[in-house]
Amino acid sequence: MAAPLVRIFSKSCRQISRPWGACQAGWRSRSTRSAPDVASDQAAGMVSFPPLQTYSEEESMMREAVKKFAQERIAPLVSKMDENSAMDEDVIKSLFEQGLMGIEIDPEYGGTGSSFFSSILVIEELAKVDPSVAVLCDIQNTLINTLFSKLGNPAQKEQYLTRLSTDMIGSFCLSEAESGSDAFSLKTRAEKHKDYYIINGSKMWISNAEHAGVFLVMANVDPSAGYRGITCFIVDRDTEGLEICKKENKLGLRASSTCPLNFDNVKVPEKNILGQIGHGYKYAIGMLNEGRIGIASQMLGLAQGCFDHTIPYTRQRIQFGKRIFDFQGLQHQIAHVATQIEAARLLTYNAARLKEAGRPFIKEACMAKYFTAEVATLTTSKCIEWMGGVGFTKDYPIEKYYRDCKIGTIYEGTTNIQLSSIAKFIDKEYDH
Amino acid sequence: MSGRVLVGVKRVIDYAVKIRVKPDNTGVVTDGVKHSMNPFCEIAVEEAVKLKEKKLIKEVVAVSCGPQQAQETIRTALAMGADRGIHVEVAGKDYETLGPLQVSKILAALAKKEDAQLIILGKQAIDDDCNQTGQMTAALLDWPQGTFASEVSLEGDKVKVVREIDGGLETIKINTPAVVTADLRLNTPRYATLPNIMKAKKKKIANVKPADLGVDLTSRLEVLRVDEPPQRQAGMKGSTELSRRDS
Numbered sequence: 001m002a003a004p005l006v007r008i009f010s011k012s013c014r015q016i017s018r019p020w021g022a023c024q025a026g027w028r029s030r031s032t033r034s035a036p037d038v039a040s041d042q043a044a045g046m047v048s049f050p051p052l053q054t055y056s057e058e059e060s061m062m063r064e065a066v067k068k069f070a071q072e073r074i075a076p077l078v079s080k081m082d083e084n085s086a087m088d089e090d091v092i093k094s095l096f097e098q099g100l101m102g103i104e105i106d107p108e109y110g111g112t113g114s115s116f117f118s119s120i121l122v123i124e125e126l127a128k129v130d131p132s133v134a135v136l137c138d139i140q141n142t143l144i145n146t147l148f149s150k151l152g153n154p155a156q157k158e159q160y161l162t163r164l165s166t167d168m169i170g171s172f173c174l175s176e177a178e179s180g181s182d183a184f185s186l187k188t189r190a191e192k193h194k195d196y197y198i199i200n201g202s203k204m205w206i207s208n209a210e211h212a213g214v215f216l217v218m219a220n221v222d223p224s225a226g227y228r229g230i231t232c233f234i235v236d237r238d239t240e241g242l243e244i245c246k247k248e249n250k251l252g253l254r255a256s257s258t259c260p261l262n263f264d265n266v267k268v269p270e271k272n273i274l275g276q277i278g279h280g281y282k283y284a285i286g287m288l289n290e291g292r293i294g295i296a297s298q299m300l301g302l303a304q305g306c307f308d309h310t311i312p313y314t315r316q317r318i319q320f321g322k323r324i325f326d327f328q329g330l331q332h333q334i335a336h337v338a339t340q341i342e343a344a345r346l347l348t349y350n351a352a353r354l355k356e357a358g359r360p361f362i363k364e365a366c367m368a369k370y371f372t373a374e375v376a377t378l379t380t381s382k383c384i385e386w387m388g389g390v391g392f393t394k395d396y397p398i399e400k401y402y403r404d405c406k407i408g409t410i411y412e413g414t415t416n417i418q419l420s421s422i423a424k425f426i427d428k429e430y431d432h
Numbered sequence: 433m434s435g436r437v438l439v440g441v442k443r444v445i446d447y448a449v450k451i452r453v454k455p456d457n458t459g460v461v462t463d464g465v466k467h468s469m470n471p472f473c474e475i476a477v478e479e480a481v482k483l484k485e486k487k488l489i490k491e492v493v494a495v496s497c498g499p500q501q502a503q504e505t506i507r508t509a510l511a512m513g514a515d516r517g518i519h520v521e522v523a524g525k526d527y528e529t530l531g532p533l534q535v536s537k538i539l540a541a542l543a544k545k546e547d548a549q550l551i552i553l554g555k556q557a558i559d560d561d562c563n564q565t566g567q568m569t570a571a572l573l574d575w576p577q578g579t580f581a582s583e584v585s586l587e588g589d590k591v592k593v594v595r596e597i598d599g600g601l602e603t604i605k606i607n608t609p610a611v612v613t614a615d616l617r618l619n620t621p622r623y624a625t626l627p628n629i630m631k632a633k634k635k636k637i638a639n640v641k642p643a644d645l646g647v648d649l650t651s652r653l654e655v656l657r658v659d660e661p662p663q664r665q666a667g668m669k670g671s672t673e674l675s676r677r678d679s
Contacts, residue, residue: 061507065624065629068623107630
């Protein structure tokens with residue numbers, strides 16, 4: 001078992017060393033060259049296997065830019081958006097203006113043309129300030145844009161990608177009242193007529209629905225074929241028969257709209273099928289594997305943001321003549337939580353780099369999502385305790401993080417589903 | 433007129449960082465400390481990019497003097513909209529003693545070499561608060577200067593500058609080529625959007641050595657000692673006896 005793993009590892013490391021080399025070279029003087037030479041990097045005595053927290057110059061710049069933007073433009077509005085359960089229109093507009101909604105989309109369609117890892121860093125930085133804004137950005141980038149980019153035919157890409165990167169939000173519609181984890185038992189039906197389909201049914205828990213301009217709807221064209229009938233349809237917002245119902249009044253992530261949808265004889269032309277008929281289930285699983293890493297990043301940012309708000313308080317608050325940070329009991333708790341966050345970060349970054357390298361990443365993505373959601377829950381709970389009474393009031397941002405983190409163990413694959421998936425992989429690994 | 437604007441950008445310790453003096457009192461701790469572009473330099477870059485967007489000038493060149501890390505600062509300027517960058521390599525001891533006099537000599541040499549129509553700088557850097565580079569550069573070039581600018585407009589071959597001075601606002605009109613230094617209220621610098629960061633990767637940064645420009649980096653100043661400001665002492669309550677006797 002060990003030998004083939006080592007072979008794969010060293011072969012891929014040679015593949016990886018090019019982007020890693022780029023990471024290192026970014027910090028060195030580059031004069032007028034734009035792509036570094038791997039050989040010269042190694043000649044300069046550079047590490048071939050840099051730590052996971054190594055970023056290319058582009059990734060560092062993006063992270064700094066988003067950090068600044070989030071602190072200055074989003075942070076002042078977080079409390080209000082949470083209270084009113086409504087995302088500020090200006091925030092949405094500025095997300096598009098900053099190029100945060102089309103990170104991986106090709107510049108020819110108005111996107112930023114950057115990498116998956118950049119998306120992960122962006123989502124993490126946004127989540128440190130407001131996890132609701134982060135989830136909006138995450139769904140757009142890791143689900144909607146990826147689906148269109150990978151499966152769209154030229155006409156569909158032409159019609160939608162430019163709008164998705166400049167002004168239109170998308171929603172991914174899979175879950176129903178009767179099918180959450182058991183996604184493939186979905187009942188929404190699409191009946192074929194000549195060159196169009198009639199969709200009937202309803203969806204639930206659809207994020208971004210309040211503002212979305214386009215909906216990717218998973219409907220079954222042939223229930224007798226079971227899940228092999230599930231097909232992905234592109235449904236524009238103003239299509240007749242599509243009803244976006246009142247948004248849910250949620251515990252957390254309140255600024256992110258979550259609505260039920262009703263489909264009442266919604267007519268969708270055949271050309272609006274994304275990908276192939278009956279392959280919807282494959283697309284859903286495939287995209288959710290990547291989306292998992294995005295959610296992991298959101299939970300990671302949430303935990304870190306909450307932690308960053310709390311530690312300064314513990315260093316200032318004096319009880320019994322010393323800072324509460326100086327009590328060993330507190331120090332041990334804080335160190336424990338910090339270690340968990342670090343581990344969560346490494347899991348997330350590694351899953352993202354594996355995906356970028358084209359290597360198998362699904363088990364690692366499941367582990368990242370499951371673990372970071374748990375870490376977020378632990379961190380926020382502890383942070384409230386460390387803040388004492390003020391942690392319990394809405395005057396401080398801590399209680400919001402506590403409310404926001406809970407959904408992490410539930411959406412985009414519940415913790416139990418993640419654990420079962422990991423177990424399946426482990427089972428296969430020990431097959432020979 | 434070349435339509436070229438030179439913008440100086442300085443890499444300084446980030447404004448939000450708590451400054452600590454080195455134990456040997458020779459300076460402040462810079463290792464591992466977050467650095468970013470001087471806020472007044474950001475305002476200078478924004479003004480230059482705005483002029484280009486209004487099509488009043490043709491090219492914005494960002495210049496920074498310092499070690500390799502200065503390239504990050506130039507890249508930020510490129511991401512804000514500058515067209516290309518010039519990195520003047522100054523490292524080690526030379527960098528520690530680099531001050532307004534040497535920088536203004538470098539900028540003057542570059543301005544001549546690049547045939548600049550306008551030099552826009554931040555009014556001062558937040559690490560040394562010298563407020564000298566703009567003025568010295570203008571003097572070395574024998575160019576007019578519009579410092580502490582809160583408004584800049586190009587009118588033909590002249591520049592109208594509204595200056596913030598102690599008594600209020602002073603409006604002057606100066607000939608180009610000229611040096612302008614940006615004050616706080618000149619504009620609000622834009623964020624570097626992600627697509628612009630990507631575009632900045634393709635923009636060129638040229639490397640130049642001060643010797644190539646014929647500039648001598650020897651400093652005329654020697655820092656003897658750096659100390660923290662004195663700790664705030666507790667106030668003392670005055671005696672109330674006196675006031676009662678007087679009344």
